[in-house]
Every structure is written in C-alpha cells, then in structure tokens.
Amino acid sequence: MTVMTAVERSLSLDGDGDSTRFCTTCAFASVCLPHGYGKPELAELHCLIEHIGPFPAATALFRDRDNFGAVYAVRAGAVKTFVIDEHGREQVLGFFLPGELVGLNGVYRNRYPCAAQTLDTTTLCRFSFPAIATLATRMPALQQQLFRLMSKDISKASMLSGDFSADERLAAFLLDLADRQAQRGYSATHLHLVMSRADIASYLRLAPETVSRVLRRFQDDGLIAVERREMALADRSRLQELGKSVLRLI
Amino acid sequence: MTVMTAVERSLSLDGDGDSTRFCTTCAFASVCLPHGYGKPELAELHCLIEHIGPFPAATALFRDRDNFGAVYAVRAGAVKTFVIDEHGREQVLGFFLPGELVGLNGVYRNRYPCAAQTLDTTTLCRFSFPAIATLATRMPALQQQLFRLMSKDISKASMLSGDFSADERLAAFLLDLADRQAQRGYSATHLHLVMSRADIASYLRLAPETVSRVLRRFQDDGLIAVERREMALADRSRLQELGKSVLRLI
C-alpha cells in the first residue's frame, strides 16, 4: 500500500474538456454547472479544487483518526472507507464511485473516523473543507448541496444496520451499485465489481463464504449471471423484491 | 397514539429563565449562547424557534415520508425515530434525549425517511429548516454547527451496522446513554430507561428476549444492577471493554 505524498497531492491543473464531462456527474454538479455559471463564486469554487491522482489501487487517501481537512470527489476509479476493529479485521463502511463524495463524516470531530483507500487506479478532486464551507456561506446553493449530501449519508449509513438476511443484503447491494452506475450513464444491468468478495462481505457484515454461496444461488435461480468480477442482473424485478426492505432507506 | 395538530404546533412563547437553562444543553448552545449574544442574528435565531409541547407519550412528531420542513430539538422527555418494515414490524433508528436534534435526515429528499414519536411527556423546539439554513448563510458558526451535527449522525448511524454480538451492542448502548445523560449534568452511572425493552431490542437489532437475557447475565456478572427501567452501571470499565468496538465510531 502506498501513501499520497504532499507532492503528489499538489494541484494538477486540468483545463481540458474531459474535466467538464466528469463534472456533469459529480456530486457538486448542480452547484458548479447550471447555477453559478459566470458568477465570480463559480471561479472561486473551481479555484479551490485540486485535481489529484491518478493513484494506483490500495493508495491511502487518509487514515483513521487523521486530521480532517478535505473531502474528495471521485473522478475515476473507486474508493472504499473502512475501520480496523480491535482484532485487526477490516470493516468496510462504504464504496465510492465516480461523482461521489468521500470524507464528510470527518466534519464532526475534525478527524476522519475511518480510513479511505483506492480500490483501483483513481483520480479525484480534493475540496478543502474550511474553504468550501466559507464559500458556502456566500453560495446558498452550495450550502444546500452540502446539507443534502450529508443528510443522504445519514440515511445510507442506517441502511445496512437493519437485521436483514444475507439474500436481502446482497440483492440490495447489487441493485444499489447498478443504479449508481446507471446515474452516471453506464449500463444498469451489467456491472463490474471493483471490490473483492471479502470487501463486499465486510461491507454487508457477512462472511466471504456466505457472499460466495448466495451469489452462486442467485445465479442458479436465474437472478444474475456472474463470472468473477463481471456481473449481469438477469431479473431485476425479483432482485428488487428481495432487496426492497433494505433499499427503502436509501 | 395522538398526532400534533397545527394548533398545538403554534408558537408557544417561553420567556422565562427555564428556557435559557435548557438552552445551555441544547445542540445549538454553542451557536445561540456564547457567540452571537447581542447580535441581531441571535434575535433572529430565537425568533424562528417555536417552543412546542408538552405532548404525551406516543405523540407523532412526523410520519415516514412526510414533507420535511423542520428539525426538532428535544427540551424535555424523549423521542424515537423508526421505520415500519414490510411485515409491519417497527425498526427503531434512534433515541433522542434533551438537547439532541431530530430530523436532520429529512434534508436529503425533502421528506422524512422515518417517523418520529415521543416516548414520554415531551417538549421541543421546532426549527424551520429553510429559515435556519438561510440564517446559516449569515452565521458561519451556525452553518458549522449544522455541518457538525449532520456529520455526527453519519458516524452514529454506521455505529450499529457492524457485526457485533448482543453483549457488545448492549454494553455500548448503555454507556452511550449514560454519557449522553452525563453531558446534560445527570448521573453517569444511574440511568432511567425511557424506552421499552422492545424498543431497545429493535434499535440494537436483537430480539427482546435476547435483551432480557443479556441484561440478566450482566446483572449476574456484576456489571449492572437493573430493576425494571431503573439501572445502575456497577462496573463501567468492564462495560467499556465490552463495548469498545462499537463505541469507537461514535
């Protein structure tokens, strides 16, 4: 596992068209793009963004209990957050795909309550939180968006806290993943799992063996077609039926 | 179960000293009291607060999927939030004691993703969210406090999503409750459980029978002394040892 150095973090300018293409799917899109276009605040917002990466898989963005300073929007690749319990076992708290924002839970204590690590080659936007909070006092739309994103994370975090069966958890997980891919314009039925079975299991609070077995059974029952990390959702409606109790909270 | 009417909700003025005494323990204390004292913004903040209640136990503050309009600070009594799953069973998402803020998770979709209900005779402060968000653009300390509170709820929500044993969950629950009481100046070792065993069980994702059995065993092992809804924490350090993996996320 490598760690970002201050040098790697340094602002890497990115003025090409690809940047705006990414931005349309970013968590701040509604703030950056339609609203403030032309406003001086927009310039400020773009100013305080550092484009960082690409980083190889298993790069630490921040560690558990690091001082909180910034939130990260994934541009390409994927990130997981996790804590290590006292037995040294990893508990995955979340997966973050392009357009999603990592690190908001660090605001509370001014420390990240978890670690974050890339799952794949990943590029990101880094937003200094003090800077963006200051800007938010002058940009109500930005403040509103920050409130919404944090509020969403509250609901999302309580999603998996229910006493759900392995089947319910897995069905909901796959559908959620597919929907998030679809939001960025990718297929809603075919999905590439960037994370290992162990990561999925840890996230869903299951044993890796259970994940394996349930996926097997889903495949035998014609719900999905899976081969290693490539998967097709064959029967979305039955999956939806299975996962609905979990999904209602998202 | 009774429901608040618009009339009951109407602003009930409360200018006495008791109000400020409450305010010192409120989630917005740091904003209302030390900072802006004397500022016109403070007057505005106090202006947009409605003091409502007291309501009897089992009064609905809001229902699942109601339009989101306000957050509520508990002044006295207690509140639980919950959802009803498709089998009609209640899943408790959180308990809120005096000084704590209910409803922040409604921001995201402009709808409450859960219902909220009093557990006891309860009085509250009602903050219109649009109003307070607008004010927050002019009061950075208020904005910061809202960010912190939401961020805290994210961590708190992921606390119970781990795969913890019944013992770990219960130990952490009791300590958390005691600490929250202690923050408001009450005893950190003696606590009155405002919620039923079934509520505790639902919150911890256990069967009520399991809660009963674990409490029994805790008592036999000299960790606590419990009689109905009154409880004394007899051995905090051993409880802490038991609950530490859960508590580290709070």
Added chain:
DNA sequence: CGAGATGTTGAGACATGTCAAAGCCAGTGG
C-alpha cells in the same frame, strides 16, 4: 511455471431468533 492472493465448496458449531408460557406490575372498576 510457480507462488500467493482470491474465490468456492463442504461439514459442523454456535449465537441468536422463534414460539410458548408464565410472572409481574400499573391501572381500572367494583
């Protein structure tokens, strides 16, 4: 091609859930 990580499959163990019944307390009405 071999080594190590990752994923799969099987057998048995265990924590917690479920079902059923009894105990206990608070409030009600005679």
Added chain:
DNA sequence: CCACTGGCTTTGACATGTCTCAACATCTCG
C-alpha cells in the same frame, strides 16, 4: 381494598441462518 385486565418482561426449549474451519480450485502476475 381487592380482583381483574392488559401490557410489558422474563424464562425455557427448540429451530435455524450464518460463521468458522479446512480443503480445494482458480486466477494473476512476477
């Protein structure tokens, strides 16, 4: 004051979903 009712809580016996452990299969990458 007592008996009665109805909710909550406790206790016991049993069922079961998931975990653990262990072996094996498969892929990745040097």
